[in-house]
Structures are given as structure tokens and as C-alpha cells.
Amino acid sequence: EAGVAQSPRYKIIEKRQSVAFWCNPISGHATLYWYQQILGQGPKLLIQFQNNGVVDDSQLPKDRFSAERLKGVDSTLKIQPAKLEDSAVYLCASSLPQKGHGGEQYFGPGTRLTVT
């Protein structure tokens, strides 16, 4: 079974530039998550999708971050314009959606973003 795929693995940009990250979840996983992990901290949820609908984006800085999940499969996360404090690893995860299932989240390798 293929795992969660993410690209690119590394990205360096200058502040005020834009960047996009791509995620392909495990086949059949309806729920997809984007987390931001700043160095020395645990991951923090940015946005959660159920199929192609947003379940929770309360911690997404909507003035600069946007995300979409077309056709309920792949997802892209965009930052425009980037700030220095956006330097972090962006993790994508997917899971089965059943309530009470305790559904394990499977994580991708992450994209390490450096904003200079």
C-alpha cells in the first residue's frame, strides 16, 4: 500500500514570494489534514478536509494561506505572500473518517520550507 506522498520535499523562497505544496493521500482515505510543524514544536493543524469539504480551518491564516482538495483526492496548500515565520515543515496526513474508530493518521514525509 502506497503511503502519503508530498512534494516538494524542500523549498527555499524569499519573503513575499508565493509557494505551493502538494499532497496525495492514501487511496480510500476520505479525511486529509495539513499540519504546520515549526522547529522545536509539535505539529499544529492548519486545515482538515472530509472528501472535498473543509471540516476545520480555524487555525489557517486565511489572509495568506489557502488550501483546496479537488475531487476529494489530492490537495494543495498555498502561501502567498510568505513571511519569515512561515519557515516550518508542512505535514500532510490522511485517515479513514469513522467516528469512534480512533482512526490512525498516516503522515507524509513533509515539505521543509525555508523563507529568507
Place this chain on the structure above:
Amino acid sequence: AQTVTQSQPEMSVQEAETVTLSCTYDTSESDYYLFWYKQPPSRQMILVIRQEAYKQQNATENRFSVNFQKAAKSFSLKISDSQLGDAAMYFCAYRSDYGGSQGNLIFGKGTKLSVKP
């Protein structure tokens, strides 16, 4: 809002010895899940062990076991017979079983575990 606290930024253990990583959490909910995730350097996060709050029995997975104290809101991870490959960041995480964000994991800041040969 739920919070997860890991009070040990770093821990060290001798190979083949046992180590315990601490985690406390705060919630007003009665149904939830607790997890320990392992994140090796430059590698992706993987699930180590899971505990359902309604289960009194502590979860075990081979050399990994937890001490779940629901009343005290404590969830520690014990690694027995530590191996060099256990060296990693370990994150404690909470997952609600309520509402639309029921899948959302809330992580602690992590504990960096070093294993000495």
C-alpha cells in the same frame, strides 16, 4: 480547549535499558483517544501506540507500553529493551471523539530521546 504537555524536552537511555516518557493533558471530554507518535530525524511520523479513553487496560505494542491514568490525565510511554533505532522525537497527541473536528490531533511539544550504545 484541549492541551497536551510534555515536560521532558530531552531524555537519554542506555541501550537495552528502560525509559519512560511523560505526558499530561487537559480536557473536559470523556471520550477521546491518546497517541504516541515517533518522528526519527528527517523521517516521517509514525504511530507507536494508541489508547482509547474508555478502556481501562493499558495498551501495549511489543516493547512499547503506556500507563494511562484517566483521573490524573496522565499518559506515559514506557520503552523496554531500548534499541538504537528508538532514537527519535516522541510526540504525545490527543484526539477528540466529538464534533466535526473529531479527527484533529493536538500534539505536545515532543521529547527528544537519545539512545546510548
